Structure formats: C-alpha cells, structure tokens
Amino acid sequence: MMHTNPLTTTPGKPAIPAAMQLLLIEDDLQAAEYLVKGLRESGYEVAHSADGRDGLEKATQGGYDVIIADRQLPHLDGLTIIGVLRQKGDRTPVLILSALGTVDDRVHGLKAGGDDYLTKPFALAELVARVEALSRRGNAGAAEQTRFRVADLEMDLLGRRVTRSGRNIDLTTKEFQLLEYLMRRPGQVVTRTMLLEGVWNLHFDPQTNIIDVHMSRLRNAIDRGFSKPLIHTVRGAGYVLRDE
Amino acid sequence: MSNETFRLSSARLAVLYVLIVAVGITSVLTTVYVLTARVLDREVDAVIQAEVNGLVEDYQQDGLLGLISTLHTRSDSWGRSGAVYLLSDPYGTRIAGNIARWPNQIDSAGRWIEFEIDASEHGGVVAHPVRAQVFRLPSGRRLLIGTDILERKRLASRLSSAMWWGSGLSVALAALLGVAYSTRVRRRVGAIATTCENIMDGDLTQRLAIEGAHDEFDELSAAVNQMLERIGQQTAVLRTTFDSAAHDLRAPLYRARVRIEEALQHPDVLGSSREAMEATLAELDRVQRTLGTLLQIAQAEGRGVEMELEELDLAALAREIVDLYQPEAGARGIALICNATAGATVHGNRQLLAQALVNLLENALKYVPAGGHVAVGVEPRAQTVVLDVADDGPGVPAEDRQRILQPFIRLERDRQQAGSGLGLSLVAAVIRLHRATIELLDHQPGLLVRCELPMSASAG
Numbered sequence: 001m002m003h004t005n006p007l008t009t010t011p012g013k014p015a016i017p018a019a020m021q022l023l024l025i026e027d028d029l030q031a032a033e034y035l036v037k038g039l040r041e042s043g044y045e046v047a048h049s050a051d052g053r054d055g056l057e058k059a060t061q062g063g064y065d066v067i068i069a070d071r072q073l074p075h076l077d078g079l080t081i082i083g084v085l086r087q088k089g090d091r092t093p094v095l096i097l098s099a100l101g102t103v104d105d106r107v108h109g110l111k112a113g114g115d116d117y118l119t120k121p122f123a124l125a126e127l128v129a130r131v132e133a134l135s136r137r138g139n140a141g142a143a144e145q146t147r148f149r150v151a152d153l154e155m156d157l158l159g160r161r162v163t164r165s166g167r168n169i170d171l172t173t174k175e176f177q178l179l180e181y182l183m184r185r186p187g188q189v190v191t192r193t194m195l196l197e198g199v200w201n202l203h204f205d206p207q208t209n210i211i212d213v214h215m216s217r218l219r220n221a222i223d224r225g226f227s228k229p230l231i232h233t234v235r236g237a238g239y240v241l242r243d244e
Numbered sequence: 245m246s247n248e249t250f251r252l253s254s255a256r257l258a259v260l261y262v263l264i265v266a267v268g269i270t271s272v273l274t275t276v277y278v279l280t281a282r283v284l285d286r287e288v289d290a291v292i293q294a295e296v297n298g299l300v301e302d303y304q305q306d307g308l309l310g311l312i313s314t315l316h317t318r319s320d321s322w323g324r325s326g327a328v329y330l331l332s333d334p335y336g337t338r339i340a341g342n343i344a345r346w347p348n349q350i351d352s353a354g355r356w357i358e359f360e361i362d363a364s365e366h367g368g369v370v371a372h373p374v375r376a377q378v379f380r381l382p383s384g385r386r387l388l389i390g391t392d393i394l395e396r397k398r399l400a401s402r403l404s405s406a407m408w409w410g411s412g413l414s415v416a417l418a419a420l421l422g423v424a425y426s427t428r429v430r431r432r433v434g435a436i437a438t439t440c441e442n443i444m445d446g447d448l449t450q451r452l453a454i455e456g457a458h459d460e461f462d463e464l465s466a467a468v469n470q471m472l473e474r475i476g477q478q479t480a481v482l483r484t485t486f487d488s489a490a491h492d493l494r495a496p497l498y499r500a501r502v503r504i505e506e507a508l509q510h511p512d513v514l515g516s517s518r519e520a521m522e523a524t525l526a527e528l529d530r531v532q533r534t535l536g537t538l539l540q541i542a543q544a545e546g547r548g549v550e551m552e553l554e555e556l557d558l559a560a561l562a563r564e565i566v567d568l569y570q571p572e573a574g575a576r577g578i579a580l581i582c583n584a585t586a587g588a589t590v591h592g593n594r595q596l597l598a599q600a601l602v603n604l605l606e607n608a609l610k611y612v613p614a615g616g617h618v619a620v621g622v623e624p625r626a627q628t629v630v631l632d633v634a635d636d637g638p639g640v641p642a643e644d645r646q647r648i649l650q651p652f653i654r655l656e657r658d659r660q661q662a663g664s665g666l667g668l669s670l671v672a673a674v675i676r677l678h679r680a681t682i683e684l685l686d687h688q689p690g691l692l693v694r695c696e697l698p699m700s701a702s703a704g
Contacts, residue, residue, distance in 0.1 A: 028495060034502045072491060099494040100487060102543050103595045107552045121498035121532055124505055174567055200568055202598050205533055213571035 019045040020065040020135045025055030027073050038124040052076025059085055064092055065135045071098035079112040086113040093134040106203060125237035129189045136188060148183035151243035153222065153230055155183050164226065175218045182241035191238035215239055254429035258422030265418035273407040280403055284396045288375055295327060296377060296389050315340040326392035328374050334384035373397050432461045448476045486542050493535055501528050537666045541651060544596065544673035555700055556594050558629050559584035559622040565601050566620050577614030584622040588629040589700040592678050600674040603667040604633040604693055612637035628696045636690040645684035
C-alpha cells in the first residue's frame, strides 16, 4: 500500500500511486473475466472469487481497497458477506452488483452496509468510475472542507462564491451544487448517473440526456472565455474536472 | 356521545338494546304493580262491603239503636281490625263510631272515598289513610263505613319503589352490558381495521388476533388469516418468479452487453460494424430499461413488499424535478412552469414518486410541440395533495384515457414514437401504491394528469 512503497513518497514529483487492490466476487465467469480485464486495464490489481464462501474468505484476509460483490452468489450472498465484514469492524468500501435493480433492493443493499450499488447490466466505464470514487473516498477532501481549487478555478462554499482567474462567476444553485460535486473529485471521472444520484438524489436512468444539458450550461459558465477548458467529456463514461 | 360514535352500528345497537330492556322491564313491572294494586283494592272493598252488609242487616232488624249498639261494640276493636265507623246526624255531629268527626271533604253518599285520620302510635302521631263508603240514612243521618288502608298503601308504595329500583337496575345493567358489548365490538373491529391497514401498507406477515372466544370475530379473523396466508404464499411465489426472471433475463443481457463492449474495444472494429454494435448496445440498454420498469410495476402493484417510506414534501420534489428538466424543456422550445404550494407533505417513497413525476414530465415534453406549455402543480387540499401535470399538446381521446394506464398500451398515433408503453403504467402503479388516485382529464386543449395523494397525517 502507499506508505510501504518508497516510490510513491519521492518528494518533488507527483506520486505514482501503487495499484489499488480490488476483490471481485462474481459467479458469472464470463462477465467476471471481462470485468477483471477491464479493471486491470484501468490500472487496478484484481482478485476474483466465483462464490460467496471463497469471497468472504478472501475479503476477511483484508488488504483490499474496494470489494465488488454480486448480490446473488452461490453459498453466501453478497449482503451476508457485507454483514460479516461490518460485524468484524471491517470498513472496506463495498460496491454491490445486482440483477434485481428495484428501489427496495437498492435500499436493502445500502442498509446492509454496502457503499454503492450498481444494477446489471452496466457499462464497464460506470463500474470503473464508481470503483474509483469509492477507492478515493478515504483520502478525498473531507466533508468539512469548504474551499476547493482546480487550476485557476476556486470555490468557496461558505461565501458561496466561485471565481476563475479571480473573476467572479455567477451560478444557479444547481450549477453550484454540480460544480461542488466535481470540485470534490478533481481528475476523477463522474458518470451521469453518479451526478443524478449525488446532486439530485435521484436513482434512476433518465430516458433523455438531461444531465448533458445541465453540464453544458455549467461548462458555458466555467470555461467560456478561457483558453483552457477544465470540464472534459469522457466518451462513453461521463465528465471529468481536470487541469490539463 | 359524539355523532361519530353514534354512527357506529355497535353503539346504535347498544342504545337500542338499552331502550328495549327499559321498555320491557318497565311494562312488566307496571303490569304487576297495577294488577297487584287492583287485587288489594278489591280485597279492601270486599272487607268493607261485608262490613256494610252486616250493619245493614243490623239496621233492618233492630233499627237505629241496634246499629248504634253494634257500632259501639265494633268500635272498641278498632286498631286490630282496622275498621272505621262513624254515624252522624245530618249536620255531621258524631252519634257513634270510632272516629271523632266527619272528614272535611266528604258528603256525597254511596261513593267510595279516601281520607286520612291521625292515630297515635308508638308515642307519635301517624296519619292513617282510610277507604270508606258513605250512606245516608232515611232520617238524614249519615253513616261512614271504612277500613284503615295504611298497610295496603305501604305495600303498594313498597311495590312501586321495588318496581322503580328494579327497572332502574335493569336499565343500568343493560346500559352497562350495552356499553361493554359496543366497546368490545368497536375494539375488535378497530383491531381488525388496524391490522388490515398495516397489511395494505405492505406488511403481509401481519395476522388478525384470535382471542379464543370462539365468537363471530374469531371466525372472521380465522377466515381472513387463511386468506392472507394464501395471498402471502402467492406473493412469495410471484416474487421469487420475478426475482429469478429478473436474474435469468438480466444475466444473458449482461453477458451480451459485456461481449459487445469487449469487442468494441478492439481498434480494428470500424465503420458500419462499429455502428451496428453500438446500435445493438443501445437496443440492449432499452430492453434492460423496459425490464427494469416492468419489475418496478410488478413490485409496486404487488404491494407485498416493504417499501421505504418517508415524510416528504411533494412541492419540493416537484420543484427539484422541474428544475432538472428545465434546460431540456428550454432546448425543445417548451415553456415548463411549476406551481408548487408549500405544505404538501405526503408519506411516500421518494424514488418512486420522483420516477412517476419524471415519467409524466417526459411524456408531456415528448408530445407537446415546440412553443407549447407544460405546467406541474402541487396543491395541498383539506386531506389530500393534488399533483397536476398539464400540457397543451395533442391530448388523449376520452375513450383511451383509462386504457393507456395499462402496460404496453399505446395510442395508435404514437406507434412511431420511441417508448415502451410502460411509462404511464408505472406512474399508475406508483400512485396506487401510495393509496392515491390518478385521473386523465381533458385540459382543453391538451392533457391534464391529476394525481391525488393522501396528505400525511403528521403534516400540520
């Protein structure tokens, strides 16, 4: 992990993070193979378990940054695994994958101690973005942080002020919340459903591209008139706020 | 007793019961009293009559002197026999007999009269009622023959008070029984109603209490419990079926998606093959969404599952969602407005209500042409909250308005439009789940969808 790897603490250079360790507990072997491959390509170390008992065994050995667990598994279901872990005081973030996808199922999953929930089928990009969000949660800006800065874009939550290069930017309440969500996750891909959940507290797939319209408004407010855009579209995935 | 209580049939029954008991007992006791009093009266009258006959005989045999002598003899025994005699001259002065003077109120002959005389008794003076008959003798003298009816009066008064106590006690007992019965009925019906409400709220595990009294309520409760057992089993079967259907349909969909996504990552997939694969992916997502919606409808209609319910402000939710769709409406050239009045608190599932509202809004935005209007209204009423989504689009013909709430029913003219035909069905299911009503109305022009939800009890 980070503190055991001397490479990551080289001063003066951007830290090269050691690969995050993921545990995927999924009985659908074909899907698992694809997910493992996709997650590895995104830079994660992935261990795989094909059933609940083996998964729980691996999970209790510890050392994983995020656990991805299917809801319905042979021997032990995903929620039981989370229950056992939480009872032992293990707070490792768990992402639940479920084929049920009803409102109740989601609530049950989160009540059982899951940290996020994804309904099958999902795009790989959605899973990667959510895993990234979970893995960063530990060292992301604390909830009480009130000032954020990405490049020359600054946000002050208390003063409810946004400036870019010192110039004041007027935002509506929702645009402000949208930007706050992005500012708390700089350089991190956020998907449309993550935005809908995080900013609007709505958990469903909108039929239309409503989030895109909101993002394009925010983009107009933040990036128009500046040579360097900060909000970027990630094709097939979502958006990222990044200084590049 | 309040009007509300009185309207309860058990309370009405109890009152009716008390009334019947009161009338019944009172009439029985009154009859007994009247008959007994009459028998006593007759007895008294017969005694007096015998006395009269005896005296008349004496008078006829021995004349006035004979009568006086008999009266003297008999008067001595007054107090034991209770006989009262008085013979007076035409002016009321006593000639013979055992009372001092002619009673004030009497002078007509041949009539039954009643009066009181004072007699000393145990050192005190007691008024004795007397019943008597008055005769006028040929000489103008008057004769009064009577009897002391104190004992009879006492008996009658005791009888009457016994009657009153009896009636009163019976009525009080009847009232007590009536109230107890009515309370018991109300309590048991109330318990049944409460359990039924809990069950309607989704807790199918609840059962009606059987109190072991082997009464009609136990019989009813047992029957209802049996019914619930069956419904519970069927719901469980249905739920398992849906869960496995969801799993068994989603798993292959998921694998198909994975395969295509994986293939699309190869850089050598180009041009029309890439387009076809991307279109297939979009199609798969559509199937997945339809499946998801169907499951949600099934879940909402099933009601056999616990729903996460919370107190929520429908006005705030409407504003949020209108705000979410505002840019979309703007892009389509549609004016979207929201008239939401505060205080519209309902007990509901935020995600499902949001989904319902989004479906209504997306529907309106889909069918209203550019330049049109869509209005979302939330208005708290006395007991309900009214949620309106109105547009000035093409509307829905009256004969189709009920039909299009059913799954997969679409209007002929919309066949070409994208959509699953499930959006409104989900809305209807969600609305029904919230024990609310949904109506499709003519907005002249356009469509007005009006949902009326019960206002949360805890709201001011």
